[in-house]
Amino acid sequence: MGRFRLCMLLVVFLMVVVVSGVSGQVGSGRSEMVPAMFVFGDSLIDNGNNNNLPSFAKANYFPYGIDFNGGPTGRFSNGYTMVDEIAELLGLPLLPAYSEASGEQLLHGVNYASAAAGILDITGRNFVGRIPFNQQIRNFQSTLDQITDNLGADDVARAIGRCIFFIGMGSNDYLNNYLMPNYPTRNQYNGQQFADFLVQQYTQQLTRLYNLGARKFVIAGIGQMGCIPSMLAQSPTGTCSEPVNLLIQPFNANVKTMINNLSANLPGSRFTYVDIAHMFSDIATNARSYGFTVVNRGCCGIGRNRGQITCLPFQTPCPNREQYVFWDAFHPTEKVNIIMARKAFSGDQSFISPMNIQQLANLAIEIN
Template sequence: MQVGRIPFNQQIQNFESTVAQIAGSAGGTSAAASIVSRSIVFVGLGSNDYLNNYIMANYETRRHYTPQQFADLLVIQYASQLTRLFKAGARRFVVAGVGSMGCIPTILARSAEGRCSEEVDQLVAPFNAGVRGMLDGLNAGLPGATFTYLDNFRLFKLMLAHPASYGFDVVDRGCCGIGRNGGQMTCLPFMPPCADRERYLFWDAYHPTAAVNVIMARQAFDGASDVVSPVNVRRLAQL
C-alpha cells in the first residue's frame, strides 16, 4: 500500500477527531481542552505549493497570479486553517516559513551552470512576509493563543553562506539522488546514499538532511528573536 501526502485540511480533521477521542477517554471536553491547550502544535507548509505548482512549467498558476497574488491566496487559506485548529482547542503554535529553495539540488540541476536561483527565493518572499503578518493578526485576535514564527529561510541561508560553521562541506548536491547535483531524480528505493550524510546539507533533490533539521529544531527551541519570534519554544512551553 502506497500512501501519499495528507492535505492540511484532512490533517486538521484528524486533529479534531483526536481531540474528541481525548474527551471521551479523559473525562469530558473540559479535560480534553486542558490537555490540548498545553500542547504545542507545529505547522510547516508551503514549499510544495511552489515546487510542485507555481514554478512548474506545465501548470497555469503562474500565468494567472503574480507572486504577491498567489502568496495572498495561500495566506488567506492558511489563516482560516490555523483558526480552525484554535477552535479545536490548540493554543500554542510554532509556524515555520518556507525555507530557502533557490539552491536545492533540483533547482541547481535545471541550470546549465549549476547555479542557485535568486528568482525562486524571491518568489516565496511574499508568502513568508504574509505569514508573519497573519500570525501577528492571530496573536492579537485570538484570545489565549500564541503563534510564534520560525524563520527557517534565514537559518538556511546562513547555513548555505557559512556551511563549515555548521559542520557541512557538501552544499551543492543531494546525498541520495541521480543526475546533475544529485537533483534530477530523487532517492529511489534500495539506492545507497552517500557515505557520510552528516557532511551534506541536502538529503535528496528537495529536502535537507537530518543534521540540518537538528540545527533547525535547536534554534527553534532556544533561538533568539531574529530566528524565532515572539518567543522561542522553550518560552512557549512555559506560558
C-alpha cells in the same frame, strides 16, 4: 491544572482506547515540558503517513533512514526530521504517524504531516495520494473527538491548550503547484497574489485549529527553495535560482503578518515564527563552521547536483553524510534538521520570534 493531572487525563483516554489496564507511569522518566505535541506539514516532517497511500511521495525504503534507529520509516531523511529533535528537546518521545498511531503511542501527541501536501487541496496531485492540510486538521479533529467523548470538553480544552502545535506548510504549494507546468496557477496569479491567496486560506485553517483548542502555535516559514539540489540541477550555472527565492518571499512576509493578526484576534493564543530561510542562509554561509563541506548537491540522488532524480530504492548514498547539507533533491540531512531544531528550540529572535519553543512551552496560558 497541574502537569500530572494533564498527563492523567491522557492516561484515562489511553485506557479507553486500548481497553486494558495501563500504568500511571508514562514516558521514560524524562522531564516533559508540555503534555503533547501535534505536528502538521509536508515531507520535511512527515514520518510515515504516506506509507500506505497510493502515492509516489514515499520514503519507506532504504537508504532513507540509513542513520535512523529502526531504518526506513517514511521519513524523508537519512535520520531525524526537525520535529523529531524538537520532541526530544521537549522531553517527549518521538511522535507516531497518525496512520500508525495506536494505544500508548498516542500519549504524547501525533504527527499528521504528509509528503506532497499543501495548504491547497489541489497541491501535489502529481504524486496522487497525499493528505492536504485541510484533511490533516480533520484527522486531528477525529483524534480530539475520541478524547472528548471520554473525558469531557472542559478537561480536554485545558489539556490541549497547553500542547505545542507545530505547522510547516506551503513549500509544496510552490514546488508542486505554482511552479508545475501542468497547473494553471501561474496563469491565474502573480507571485504576490498567490502568496495573498495562500495565506488567506492558511489563516482560516489555523483559526480552525484554534477553535479546536490549540493555543500554542509554532509556524515554520518556507526555506530558500531556489537553492535545493532539484533547483540547482535546472540552473545552467548550477547556482541558486534567485527568481524562486524571490517568489517565496511574499509568502513568508505574509505569514509573519498573519501571525501578528491572529495573536491579536484570537484570545489566549500564542504564535511564534520559525525563520527557516534565515536558518538555511546561516548554515550555507557558515558551512565549514558547522562541519559541512558539500552544500550544493544531494547525498543521495542522480544527475546534476544529484538533484535531477531523487534518492532511489537501494541506491548507495554518500558515506560522509555528516558533511552534506542536503540528503536528496529536496530535503536536508539529519544533521541540518537537528541544527535547525535546536535553533528553533532555544535560539534568539533572528531565527525564531517573538519567542523560541522553549519559552513558548513554559508560557502559562489561561484557557477560557
